[in-house]
Amino acid sequence: MTEAVTNTGGDWLRLIVGLILVLIFSQLNALFLVWLERKVAGHIQLRYGPMEVGPHGLLQTIVDGIKLVGKELITPFKADKKLFVIAPVLVFMPVLVPFLVLPFGPELIIRDMNVGLLLIFAFSTFSVLAILVGGWASNNKYALLGAIRSVAQNVAYEIPLLLSVMSVVLMVHSFKFSELVMAQQRIWFIFLQPVAAIIYFICATAETNRAPFDIPEAESELVAGFHTEYSGMRFGLFFLAEYTNMFIVCAVATSLFLGGWHGPFGFSLGIPGVVWFLAKTYFLLFVLMWFRWTFPRVRFDQLMNFSWKVLIPLSMLNLLVTALVLKFV
């Protein structure tokens, strides 16, 4: 980590190429995910979803993106101008950082840091901050309510998230992604830590504000939540950040619980690691979308009670049991 800042050795090229690749990948991924979401939604509701532009509507989101860029950027008269403009940028910058440490394949990590996992969680808190700033700066009661709900929810679900991750870290003795994945060569951690895996995935759904936990942008109560006042590409940045965030939480879930670039039980079947990794990540993303069109939205008090009274005690218990088993077995 320190070297990343102070060492001016030959790694600069790798870092810059990595950064460009990350930018391209995150854009393409978001475009693809938006298309996938609409397709999944369509098929679950027994319709086709977008079909007009490109084969099976594959180019639909690109056209939508061009439309968004062309739209007028409206700044509300009574909004806090500076913060209103900064918030979308603030929400998009931190979601790019985790790509530096995500293990796409054995050789495909831009920087395999000692503190990789911590880095991801440190920067994931910033998107909450940006949501809060954006919601407050809009000077709109729906936006502020959405932002405040988002913070309360994120704070509540971050605790069981970190606790469930800790029980994996306890088994590997490392925050380094390469070591976390290498430890799963024989058996994936989802089989050793099923409770932690389930808790992680529930919390990840809540952290990304996805249905059934999409209280911050519940359209039936809050118009559009924290981004009510945003239009054009500023709204587009919030949208891109949300989908990139989804990819990140699923990628972390893949490398922590589903063996990262490894095939099941040590069989790689001749398929390269990066394909395994992406296949598992996109499967998890599909499950997230599946959730959205299956479960109805929960009420706010149900949401908070579920985290504080069920998930947190459960994840603590899980951590305790893990520690005891590691110590005595």
Added chain:
Amino acid sequence: MELFLFVTFSALTVGSAAAVVWHPHPVKSALFLILSFFSMGGLYLLLQAEFIALMQVLVYAGAVMVLFLFVIMLLNLKPRGEDRAAFKVRVRWAVPLVLFFVGGVLTAVTGALARLAPAGSHGPDWVAAQGGNIRALGRLLFTRGLLPFEVTSVLLLVAVVGVMVLAKKERR
């Protein structure tokens, strides 16, 4: 390179810290404080304290400041209510006074710095042998720092209970 980064980070830290005190709006103050804490994380990185740097970002810039902003927005605090003219008078009195005392402490400390010599056994080689900063710190935390560690966990529990009692609405 390192000096350049140091100057950038410390200028950001000190500059935005000054803005925290100067800015009349509490929300802006809190945002400047986040910037200040974040660039302080950069300073910790330059000091080879990776774990502390990340904790600075995670705990301070993330959790603590989100809490501050949350409360400020919840109470809907506005800049009015504070007398700006009186504030400027107080600044005129306070700044020389504070600079005098802190400058005095700084000179005293710098005088003693000459007698300072590396006394500990945790040089860069030792940290590398332990497998990095985070492992070295962990080892130290659960040996030398075990008692304080346990005590802080009790403190956290007390804080949780205390906040519940304070924040609960009285039912009559």
Added chain:
Amino acid sequence: MVPLHYYLLVSALLFAIGVTGVLVRRNAIVIFMSIELMLNAANLSFVAFSRELQDLSGQLFVFFVMVVAAAEVTVGLAIIVTLHRNWKTIHVDAIRMLKG
């Protein structure tokens, strides 16, 4: 390597700003933020000395300071929320009595 006294200077400046903030501001939350600044100034010199003395105990200490600061912030903010509930203001000059 940036010498120790540069870091100490930054730390001292931060501390001075924190003290000034407590002295000149009247908004309880801003005062609270200034206190956080002072804590952080202390942390910075802890870490700087830790490198200079080659002793990790300094970083250990910072870890504990952070934990205590987090606990302190939650309790302090809860007090401020209660103050605001009872007085409808958090202007420290307006809050003169201990009994609400």
